[in-house]
Every structure is written in C-alpha cells, then in structure tokens.
Amino acid sequence: MTAMTDTAEILGVYLSDTLDLDAIYGTALRAGAKDVVLCKPDEIDTPEAVQFAICWLPAETAFAPYPNLSLAMSIGAGVDALLAHPGLRDDVAIARVRDPHQADLMAGFAAHEVLHYERGFAAMMENADRKIWSPAPMRAPESVKVTVLGHGTMGRAVVRALGALGFSVRVACRQAPPEPVDGVDYVSGGGSILKAAAGAEYLVNVLPLTRDTENILNADLFAVMAPGAHLIQIGRGEHLVEADLVHALDSGYLAGATLDVFRNEPLASDHPFWRDTRLRVTPHIASDSLPDIVAGQVIDTARALRAGAPLALGIDRERGY
Numbered sequence: 001m002t003a004m005t006d007t008a009e010i011l012g013v014y015l016s017d018t019l020d021l022d023a024i025y026g027t028a029l030r031a032g033a034k035d036v037v038l039c040k041p042d043e044i045d046t047p048e049a050v051q052f053a054i055c056w057l058p059a060e061t062a063f064a065p066y067p068n069l070s071l072a073m074s075i076g077a078g079v080d081a082l083l084a085h086p087g088l089r090d091d092v093a094i095a096r097v098r099d100p101h102q103a104d105l106m107a108g109f110a111a112h113e114v115l116h117y118e119r120g121f122a123a124m125m126e127n128a129d130r131k132i133w134s135p136a137p138m139r140a141p142e143s144v145k146v147t148v149l150g151h152g153t154m155g156r157a158v159v160r161a162l163g164a165l166g167f168s169v170r171v172a173c174r175q176a177p178p179e180p181v182d183g184v185d186y187v188s189g190g191g192s193i194l195k196a197a198a199g200a201e202y203l204v205n206v207l208p209l210t211r212d213t214e215n216i217l218n219a220d221l222f223a224v225m226a227p228g229a230h231l232i233q234i235g236r237g238e239h240l241v242e243a244d245l246v247h248a249l250d251s252g253y254l255a256g257a258t259l260d261v262f263r264n265e266p267l268a269s270d271h272p273f274w275r276d277t278r279l280r281v282t283p284h285i286a287s288d289s290l291p292d293i294v295a296g297q298v299i300d301t302a303r304a305l306r307a308g309a310p311l312a313l314g315i316d317r318e319r320g321y
Contacts, residue, residue: 234286
C-alpha cells in the first residue's frame with residue numbers, strides 16, 4: 001500500500017443493488033486507513049462531499065445524489081455494468097480491482113471443469129452410487145484441444161494452468177502477447193475468435209464484455225467447434241446467446257456446458273437451465289476478490305484521486321477495460 005501523504009479525509013459511498021459491500025469489505029477498509037472513509041448511502045449526510053464510490057451492480061438511480069463524484073470503482077474485474085450505466089456521467093473515471101489471487105482462482109475453476117468432463121468424473125460418481133467398478137477411458141492431455149477466448153489477467157492465468165496440465169491450448173487474443181507461454185498457439189487480429197475455436201473440444205471464455213464481444217458465444221461459434229465439445233462460460237453473461245446454446249446442445253454440436261455467469265443474476269428459480277442435466281450451473285463463483293486486496297486497492301486509488309495522481313487501476317472507456 002502506498003504511503004499516506006495527505007491526512008485529509010476523502011469520502012466514498014458503497015453502491016450495490018445486490019450485495020452488502022460494507023459487510024464484505026468494511027472491516028478491512030477501516031483497518032487499512034483512517035483517511036479513506038466509506039459509508040452506506042443512508043449514512044451520508046452531505047452527498048455533495050462524496051468523491052468516489054465502490055460498486056457492484058448499482059441501481060439505475062444510485063449515482064444521482066452525488067454531484068461531485070469523480071470515481072466509480074468496481075470490486076470485480078468486469079466494468080461493463082458501469083460503462084453501460086445510464087446514471088454515471090461520462091466525466092466520472094472508472095477503475096476496477098485487479099486481484100492476482102482472483103486470476104489464480106479463475107484458473108483453478110477452469111482447469112477443474114475441463115478435467116471434470118475430460119476424466120469422466122460425473123459418470124464415475126454415478127457408478128460409485130450404484131457400486132459399479134468401471135474405470136473411465138483416458139486420453140493423452142496433449143491430444144485434447146482447448147481454446148481460451150481472452151488473454152487479459154484472467155485469460156493468462158487460465159492458459160498457464162491448462163498448459164501446465166499438458167493440454168493442447170490455443171488462445172484468441174486482441175494482440176499477440178509480448179511474453180507468450182511456451183507451447184501455446186496464439187491467434188490474434190480479425191476473425192481470431194472463430195479461428196481459435198475451430199476444432200476445439202473445450203472452449204473457455206474469459207473475454208471482457210465490449211461491443212465486439214457481446215453475443216460472441218453463438219451458433220456460428222458453436223458450429224466450428226469439435227462435435228460433442230464443451231463450453232466453459234466464465235466471462236460475462238451477455239457473451240452468451242442462450243437460445244443458440246440450447247440449440248447446439250439439442251443438435252449435438254455441444255455435449256455440455258458449465259455456466260457461471262448469466263445476463264440476469266441471480267438466475268431465476270424458474271429458468272430452464274436449472275433443470276437441464278447437460279449444464280453445470282454455478283452462482284458466479286469462478287473467482288472472487290479477497291477483502292484485504294480490495295481494501296488495499298480501494299484505499300490506494302482513493303488517495304491517488306485525492307492527490308490528482310494517475311489512477312493505476314483506471315480503465316479506458318473506449319476499449320472497455
């Protein structure tokens with residue numbers, strides 16, 4: 001954490017329509033700094049004094065009471081909800097938490113799901129319940145084609161994990177990485193997503209949500225994958241065209257999918273995905289930001305804002321990340 005050079009308080013507000021951010025991060029924030037003060041909206045007596053907000057899916061009118069807000073910071077890696085928020089002024093800077101442990105957690109989730117399908121663990125669990133001794137067939141990992149969409153912080157961690165397990169990994173990325181992972185095939189530039197997905201037996205999506213990537217998990221993409229492939233969707237809910245996924249499953253293009261993110265969360269209790277045995281549904285837990293990491297980065301960012309210094313965790317609104 002950076003050294004404090006100004007003891008003047010800077011006031012922030014928690015803004016979330018779904019999470020109690022103070023309950024999750026408040027203890028770590030209060031322990032980390034006295035000069036960075038965060039309150040719930042109903043605790044704010046002078047809304048014009050609020051200079052920043054930490055956010056997770058804020059309500060449509062959440063920003064309206066704070067005329068001098070200069071920064072909105074997401075507690076997660078995704079900032080699409082803030083970029084698209086109708087109540088957030090264009091002159092308000094946007095930042096996000098970058099937790100290195102979050103990337104490792106994401107990589108572990110992705111590797112677990114690939115192994116779950118590839119090693120036949122679901123079938124073995126069923127056999128165990130029925131007391132059937134039936135070893136699952138195996139393949140050499142290098143013969144298994146895994147495509148990763150995205151090569152940001154999360155994508156790089158996923159690629160390293162899958163490569164370490166010996167899988168044949170191909171990556172679709174915006175630009176060729178300056179430090180590629182040995183043995184990984186990188187596809188960049190125009191049409192890279194479809195090219196990288198061609199023949200994939202497993203496809204792991206960790207793309208950011210932008211105008212170019214919305215609805216990217218669609219019928220055209222599923223059609224170029226290997227017959228009987230699996231999708232592991234841990235990007236953003238808006239990446240997936242749900243009707244196209246169902247059609248791909250029904251037609252046999254895909255054998256199954258793991259879905260951790262959805263257009264509307266939490267997933268409605270009457271949503272058909274809950275009942276579809278071809279799907280593994282998880283409640284947006286592929287990774288999470290640890291409270292002490294979030295607190296430290298919020299404090300550093302608030303202090304940089306107060307000092308008029310560059311925001312190390314700021315994002316480019318045009319690029320969307």
